[in-house]
Amino acid sequence: MKVAVIGTGYVGLTTGVALAQIGHDVVCIDVDERKIASLRQGKAPFFEPFLADALDANRSRLYYTTSIKEGLVHGDVAFLAVGTPQNPNGSANLTYLHQAFASALSVLEKKASSTLLVNKCTAPVGTTESLSQEIAARGLSDQINLASNPEFLRQGCALSDNLYPNRLVLGGNAPAHETLLRLYAPIINQTFHLPAHLPRPQGLQQVPAFLVNTRTAELAKYAANAFLAMKISFINEVANMADLVEADVIQVADIIGADVRIGRAFLNAGIGYGGSCFPKDTLALRHMADTHGYHFKLLSAVIEVNNAQCIRVVEKLRDALGELRGKTIAVLGLTFKPGTDDLREAPSIPMIYHLLLEGANIRAHDPVAGDQARFVLPHKVKLCAEVQDTLEGADAVFIVTEWPLYQKLTPEVLKEKMRGNVVVDGRNCLDPRLFAGQMRYIGVGRGLKP
Numbered sequence: 001m002k003v004a005v006i007g008t009g010y011v012g013l014t015t016g017v018a019l020a021q022i023g024h025d026v027v028c029i030d031v032d033e034r035k036i037a038s039l040r041q042g043k044a045p046f047f048e049p050f051l052a053d054a055l056d057a058n059r060s061r062l063y064y065t066t067s068i069k070e071g072l073v074h075g076d077v078a079f080l081a082v083g084t085p086q087n088p089n090g091s092a093n094l095t096y097l098h099q100a101f102a103s104a105l106s107v108l109e110k111k112a113s114s115t116l117l118v119n120k121c122t123a124p125v126g127t128t129e130s131l132s133q134e135i136a137a138r139g140l141s142d143q144i145n146l147a148s149n150p151e152f153l154r155q156g157c158a159l160s161d162n163l164y165p166n167r168l169v170l171g172g173n174a175p176a177h178e179t180l181l182r183l184y185a186p187i188i189n190q191t192f193h194l195p196a197h198l199p200r201p202q203g204l205q206q207v208p209a210f211l212v213n214t215r216t217a218e219l220a221k222y223a224a225n226a227f228l229a230m231k232i233s234f235i236n237e238v239a240n241m242a243d244l245v246e247a248d249v250i251q252v253a254d255i256i257g258a259d260v261r262i263g264r265a266f267l268n269a270g271i272g273y274g275g276s277c278f279p280k281d282t283l284a285l286r287h288m289a290d291t292h293g294y295h296f297k298l299l300s301a302v303i304e305v306n307n308a309q310c311i312r313v314v315e316k317l318r319d320a321l322g323e324l325r326g327k328t329i330a331v332l333g334l335t336f337k338p339g340t341d342d343l344r345e346a347p348s349i350p351m352i353y354h355l356l357l358e359g360a361n362i363r364a365h366d367p368v369a370g371d372q373a374r375f376v377l378p379h380k381v382k383l384c385a386e387v388q389d390t391l392e393g394a395d396a397v398f399i400v401t402e403w404p405l406y407q408k409l410t411p412e413v414l415k416e417k418m419r420g421n422v423v424v425d426g427r428n429c430l431d432p433r434l435f436a437g438q439m440r441y442i443g444v445g446r447g448l449k450p
């Protein structure tokens with residue numbers, strides 16, 4: 001099929017590449033000329049594992065343009081995949097979505113054949129319906145049908161999640177369902193040519209597709225993110241308890257996670273969730289509930305626990321060092337999780353500002369986001385290219401992102417360059433036993449007793 005994707009961010013571009021991988025011809029459209037220029041040169045405009053290889057492998061089926069007119073003429077199906085960030089009151093900001101929708105409409109109304117327009121953005125319940133009403137009001141319902149197909153990919157394994165999703169959510173009327181089932185048939189039945197670098201998860205033969213109305217699709221996306229955020233806040237509360245009662249939260253998580261009703265995923269205690277989705281989507285769902293007169297108490301607690309968790313871990317650092325003024329802290333990891341260069345809502349940023357306010361000197365490192373960090377962190381933060389430089393003269397090291405290279409750090413490596421001996425493991429990614437008797441290891445909920 002011929003497909004257009006409006007927005008070449010983490011979702012739009014990886015969706016476009018996955019659709020090309022399963023055999024469709026895809027035009028990727030973006031207003032950002034630098035992104036399109038980079039893509040035309042065969043370069044991925046952001047870091048995502050295997051994306052560069054996949055762009056190359058599918059180059060004969062991928063086209064790039066800044067012209068929505070040129071892009072949409074091509075499509076039987078057109079996806080909207082632009083950002084839906086957060087408004088100051090917590091609601092979803094739909095400015096980009098409305099702009100992209102308006103531009104799409106102005107092209108599609110003149111197009112001879114009909115188009116299925118598919119919203120992939122995370123947007124409040126009722127968004128697709130209200131956009132459909134606009135289509136109807138302009139007398140374009142025969143030409144343009146609108147569907148909601150929320151995305152559940154994780155940055156860091158976006159391509160794999162696109163090709164081997166846990167499920168597809170297809171929200172819309174019967175003709176929309178029929179077109180989307182046709183479009184996604186190779187994924188649903190797992191019949192596409194497997195990319196060299198992305199093996200299919202064992203046992204995956206069929207991907208379930210949920211055919212629902214647009215409201216259910218929209219709510220399901222928010223509910224999924226809120227549930228995952230709840231698991232993180234829950235285990236962080238358990239970790240805070242574990243600190244008080246000298247138990248080990250990792251073992252507790254293994255024990256409760258072994259129960260199939262609970263599951264082990266998203267039960268890693270630490271400094272809390274961040275990124276471009278969980279913080280904004282939990283706030284947007286709460287806002288949505290509020291506007292319907294419903295007080296979503298559990299969700300409010302999830303948000304509150306997360307906001308407090310980072311500060312709680314900083315307090316552990318303060319307790320260990322005493323006064324932070326004049327102390328040097330080596331911050332390892334700036335992205336909100338490993339495998340991505342995304343710094344949006346990364347807990348590292350408010351945490352670093354907090355430490356600076358208390359008078360600490362910050363040296364920081366990130367294996368992929370070091371360069372972008374220059375634009376979001378003040379100049380007095382010393383950004384280092386190597387981990388060893390970051391540790392130079394540090395009183396404490398603070399692991400904020402569990403990148404694999406930090407997980408290999410040993411007391412010997414740390415002590416070689418550090419002045420002090422405090423290790424704050426904000427992601428519980430080190431083995432505390434390695435540090436016993438050598439350095440002061442501080443984890444989250446790791447009050448281990450033999």
Ligand code: NAD
Nearest residue numbers: 007008009010011030031032082083084096100121122151
């Ligand atoms: P992003 O910010 O990475 O990318 C959005 C892109 O859209 C940008 O390249 C921007 O230049 C482009 N754009 C904005 N207005 C445009 C217009 N009028 N025409 C063409 N291009 C335009 O965003 P993202 O992270 O890919 O997220 C997109 C949507 O998917 C959001 O609603 C988000 O909540 C949702 N989502 C994101 C993830 C994730 O992990 N990032 C996962 C699931 C769902």
